[in-house]
Amino acid sequence: MDWANVVxxxxxxxxxxxxxILTIFCVxxxxxxxxxxxxxxxxxxxxxxxxxxxxxxxxxxxxxxAYNEAMVIVESIKxxxxxxxxxxxxxxxxxxxxxxxxEEVLKNFSLxxxxxxxxxxxxxxxxxxxxxxNYNDVPITLIDKTNGGKADALNAGINASxxxxxxxxxxxxxxxxxxxxxxxxxxxxxxRTVAAGGNIRISNNLKVKDGEIEEYKYPKGYFLIxxxxxxxxxxxxxxxxxxxxxxxxxxxxxxxxxxxxxxxEVGGYRTDTIGEDMELVMRLNTHCLDMKEDYRIDxxxxxxxxxxxxxxxxxxxxQRIRWHVGLMQCLSIHKGTLFNPKYKxxxxxxxxxxxxxxxLSAVIEVTGYVLIFLAIIFGLFNPxxxxxxxxxxxxxxxxxxxxxxxVEKYILxxxxxxxxVLKLMFYSIAEPLIYRQAYNxxxxxxxxxxxxxxxxxxxxxxKIYGEENQK
Numbered sequence: 001m002d003w004a005n006v007v008x009x010x011x012x013x014x015x016x017x018x019x020x021i022l023t024i025f026c027v028x029x030x031x032x033x034x035x036x037x038x039x040x041x042x043x044x045x046x047x048x049x050x051x052x053x054x055x056x057x058x059x060x061x062x063x064x065x066a067y068n069e070a071m072v073i074v075e076s077i078k079x080x081x082x083x084x085x086x087x088x089x090x091x092x093x094x095x096x097x098x099x100x101x102x103e104e105v106l107k108n109f110s111l112x113x114x115x116x117x118x119x120x121x122x123x124x125x126x127x128x129x130x131x132x133x134n135y136n137d138v139p140i141t142l143i144d145k146t147n148g149g150k151a152d153a154l155n156a157g158i159n160a161s162x163x164x165x166x167x168x169x170x171x172x173x174x175x176x177x178x179x180x181x182x183x184x185x186x187x188x189x190x191x192r193t194v195a196a197g198g199n200i201r202i203s204n205n206l207k208v209k210d211g212e213i214e215e216y217k218y219p220k221g222y223f224l225i226x227x228x229x230x231x232x233x234x235x236x237x238x239x240x241x242x243x244x245x246x247x248x249x250x251x252x253x254x255x256x257x258x259x260x261x262x263x264x265e266v267g268g269y270r271t272d273t274i275g276e277d278m279e280l281v282m283r284l285n286t287h288c289l290d291m292k293e294d295y296r297i298d299x300x301x302x303x304x305x306x307x308x309x310x311x312x313x314x315x316x317x318x319q320r321i322r323w324h325v326g327l328m329q330c331l332s333i334h335k336g337t338l339f340n341p342k343y344k345x346x347x348x349x350x351x352x353x354x355x356x357x358x359x360l361s362a363v364i365e366v367t368g369y370v371l372i373f374l375a376i377i378f379g380l381f382n383p384x385x386x387x388x389x390x391x392x393x394x395x396x397x398x399x400x401x402x403x404x405x406x407v408e409k410y411i412l413x414x415x416x417x418x419x420x421v422l423k424l425m426f427y428s429i430a431e432p433l434i435y436r437q438a439y440n441x442x443x444x445x446x447x448x449x450x451x452x453x454x455x456x457x458x459x460x461x462x463k464i465y466g467e468e469n470q471k
Contacts, residue, residue, distance in 0.1 A: 004378045004380060008380060010367070010371050011371055011375060011380075014364065014367065014368040014371060015389070017364055017368075018368075018389060018392075018393070020357075021357055021361070022392060022393070022396055024353070024357065025396060026396070027241075028237060028238060028241035028242075029237050029241075029399075031240075031241050031244055032236070032237045032238075032240035032241045032244075057085065057086040057087060057181075057184065057188075058163070058164060058165050058184055058187060058188065059086075059087045059088060059089075059162070059163035059164065059165070060085065060087075060088040060089075060163055060165045060166065060167060060180055060184065060257070061088065061089050061091055061157070061161035061162060061163045061165070061166040061167070061260075062080055062088055062089065062090050062091065062166070062167045062169065062180075063091050063093065063154055063157030063158065063161065063166050063167065063168050063169070064076065064077075064080075064090065064091065064092045064093070064157075064169055064170075064171050065093045065095055065150050065153035065154055065157065065168075065170075065171065066092055066093060066094050066095065066097065066101050066153075066171040067094075067095045067096065067097050067101075067147070067150070067153070068097045068098060068099045068101060069097070069099075069101050069171040069172065070097070070099045070100045070101045070103075070104045072171060072172045072308075073092070073101055073104055073105060073171050074104055074105070074108045075174070076171055076172065076173065076174065077090060077092065077105065077108075077109065077135070077140065078108075078135075079174045079175060080138070080175065081135045081136040081138045081140075082136055082177065083175060083177055083178075083179070083180050083181075084177045084178050084180075084181055085180040085181050085184075087163075088138065088163070088180065089138065089139040089140070089141065089161070089162060089163065090138060090139070090140045090141070091140075091141045091143065091157045091160050091161060092105060092140070092141070092142045092143070092171075093142075093143045093145060093153040093154070093156050093157050094142065094143065094144045094145065095145060095147050095148060095149070095150070095152070095153040096125075096145065096146050096147025096148070102142070102144055105131075105142050106131065106142070109133055109135045109140055109142075110133055110135075111131035111132060111133035111140060111142050112131060112132065112133060113129055113130070113131050114130050114131065114132045115130075116130050116132065116141075118159050118160045119159065120159055121158070121159055121264050121268075122155040122158060122159055122264070122267065122268035122269075123155075124145065124148060124152050124155050124156040124159065125145055125146040125147065125148035125152050125156075126145060126146045127143060127144075127145045127156065128144045128145055128146065129143075129144040130142070130143055130144070130160075131144070141160060143156055143157070143160060148271065149271055150253070150276060151268075151269035151270060151271045151273070151276035152269075152271050154168055154268075154269050154276070155268045155269050155271070158260065158263065158264070158268055161260060163260070164259065164260055164261065165184065165187060165257055165258065165259060165260060166257070166258055166260050166263075167180065167183070167255070167256065167257050167258075168253060168255075168256050168257075168258065168277070169253075169254060169255050169256075169305065170253060170254045170255075170307060172203075172307060172308045173203075173254050173255060173305045173306065173307045174203055174305065174306045175255070175304070175305045175306075176303075176304035176305065176306075178303075179198060179255070179303045179304055179305055180257075180303075182198075182300055182302050182303035182304075183196055183198050183255075183257045183300050183303040184257065185300065186296065186298040186300060187257070187259070190296055190298075192294050192295050192296045193259070193295075193296045193297075193298055194258070194259045194262045194284055194288065194295050194296065194297060195251055195256060195257065195258045195259065195262075195281060195284060195297045195298070196251070196256065196257045196297070196298040196299065196300055196303075197239065197248065197250070197251035197252060197255065197256045197257075197298070197299050197300070198252075198255040198256065198257075198300055198303035198304065198305055199235050199236070199300070199301050199302065199303060199304050199305070200231060200235050200252055200254050200255060200305055200306075200307055201231060201235075201304060201305070201306050201307070202224065202227060202228050202231055202306065202307070202308075202309050203306030203307055203308050203309075204224055204308055204309060204311065205220070221311075222427060222434075223311070223313075223316070224309065224311065225423065225424060225427050226427060226431055226434075226435040227309045227310075227316075228424070229401045229405075229424055229427070229428055229431075230435075231309075232401065232405065233401065235301075236301065239299045239301075240299060240301060242299070242350065243298065243299040245345045245349065246296060246297065246345065247345045247346050247349050247350040248281070248297050248298075248299055248350075249278060249281055249282050249285065249346065249350045249351065249354065250277065250278045250281055251277060251280075251281050251297070251299075252277060253276070253277035254305060254307045255303075255305040255307075256277070258280075262284065263280070263284075265287070266280075266283050266284060266287045268280075270283075270333075273326060273329040273330065273333065274322055274325060274326045274329065274453075274454070274455070274456070275323070275325070275326020275327060275329050275330045276326075278326060278327065278330045279326075279329070279330045279333060279334075281297065282330055282333075282334050282337075282346075282351075283334075284297065285297065285343070285346045285350075286334065286337055286343060286346065289342065289343050289344065289346065313438075316442075317442050317445075320439060320442045320443065320446070321442060321445065321446040321449075321453055322453070322456075324359075324442070324443045324446040324447065325446050325450055325453045325454055327354065327358060327359055328359060328446075328447065328450060328454075329454060331351065331354060331355055331359060334351065337351055338351050338352060338355065339352060361440075361443075362439070362440040362441075362443035362444050362447075363444060363447070365436075365440055366440055366441070366444060372386065393432050394429055394432060397428050397429065397431050397432050398425060398428050398429050401424060401425065401428035402425060402428075405421055405424065
C-alpha cells in the first residue's frame with residue numbers, strides 16, 4: 001500500500017469537509033443576520049395585530065423538573081412568580097431528590113398537601129405527594145414523586161398541567177420577565193405552531209434577589225467567556241438559520257414551549273434517552289410529516305432565559321458527554337429518516353447536518369491533525385496550505401462572534417460594554433486552538449464510552465445566584 005497516496009486522499013477529504021463546514025456556517029451567519037433584521041420588523045407589526053384582534057394570551061403551564069436543586073429552586077420559583085404574563089401556573093416536580101429540595105419549596109412558599117388526582121395521560125413513576133398553594137397570586141403545584149429521570153418528571157408535569165400550552169424549563173433558569181409573553185406569540189400568530197424555543201444566555205454572574213435580576217455582568221475567566229460566545233453563535237445564528245426552512249430539530253430543555261395536545265399525541269417525552277429534549281422535537285417533526293400536517297416549530301430570538309453553565313472542566317466534560325451521547329441516541333432512534341425524501345428538509349438537511357457536522361465532526365477534525373503529522377513524516381506537508389486553512393478558521397471564529405454581538409446590539413438592543421466586546425474578540429481568535437480541541441476530545445471520549453453513559457445524567461453542580469459576584 002502506498003501510504004503517501006493514502007495521506008493525500010485523506011488530506012483532500014479533510015480539506016473538502018472543512019470547506020463544507022465553513023460554507024455552511026458563513027451562509028447561516030449571513031442568512032440569520034438578514035432574517036433576524038427583517039423578522040424583527042415583521043414581528044412587531046404582527047404583535048400589534050395580535051394585541052388588537054385577539055385575547056392577547058393563552059394560559060400557560062410552566063413545568064420545572066427538579067432533582068437535588070435545593071440551592072437554586074427557591075430563586076427560580078420566585079422569578080417565575082413575577083413574570084409579565086396574564087395567566088399561568090407553576091408546576092415543580094421533585095424527581096426523588098436526596099437533598100432538601102422539597103423542604104425548601106414548602107418552607108418558602110407555604111404549600112399545603114392536597115388530595116388532587118389528575119389523569120395519567122402519560123405513564124409515570126409513582127406520585128408520592130401533591131402540594132398546592134399561591135405565591136404572588138400565581139398557582140404553584142409541587143409534585144413529589146419517585147425518581148424516574150428528567151423525562152419522566154416532565155411527563156408528570158404534563159399530566160398535572162391545566163392549560164393548552166406548557167413550558168419545559170430547567171430548575172436553575174431565570175426567565176426574563178417578558179419571556180413567556182414573547183414565546184407565546186408564534187402560537188397566537190400561527191395556529192400551525194406546535195413548539196417554540198427561546199434564547200438561552202449564561203447566568204453565572206447574575207445577581208438575583210427575590211426573583212428579580214438585580215445585576216448582570218459578563219462572566220469572568222476564559223472558560224466562561226468561551227461558553228458565552230458559543231451560546232451567542234448557537235442561539236443567535238444557528239437556530240435562527242434553521243428556522244428559515246422550518247428544520248429546527250432542537251428546542252433546548254432549558255426553555256421551550258409546546259402545544260400540549262400535540263405532545264400527548266406523540267406520547268410525551270421518551271424516558272429511554274438522555275437527549276429527551278431533542279428527541280421530542282425530532283419526533284414532532286416526523287409525526288407531523290407522517291400525518292401530512294402543515295406545522296411550524298419556531299425559534300423566538302428575543303424570548304430570554306438565563307441558565308448556569310459549568311465553571312470547571314470536570315463539570316463541562318459531564319455536560320458535554322451527556323449532550324453528545326444524547327445526540328447519538330436521538331440520531332439512532334430516527335436513523336430511518338436520514339436522506340428519506342418523505343421527511344423533506346428535516347431529513348435532507350437537518351438530520352444529515354447533525355450526523356455529518358455535529359456527531360462526526362470531532363472525529364474528522366482530530367483525524368485531520370493526525371494526517372498533518374503523517375504528512376510531515378512522509379514529506380507531503382504543504383505549509384502554505386496549512387497556514388491558509390488555519391487563517392480561514394480563525395477568521396471565521398472571529399467574524400461569527402462579531403456578527404453575533406452586532407445582532408444583539410443593533411437588533412435586540414442588548415448593549416455590551418466596549419471592553420467586553422474587545423475581550424470576546426480576542427478570545428474568539430484562540431477558541432479553535434484551545435476550547436474547540438478540548439471539546440473535540442470530550443466528544444470522542446463520549447463516543448468511545450457510549451455504553452457507559454447512555455443512561456447516566458451526569459448532573460452538573462449548581463451554585464447560588466450571585467455567588468461569583470460576591471467574591
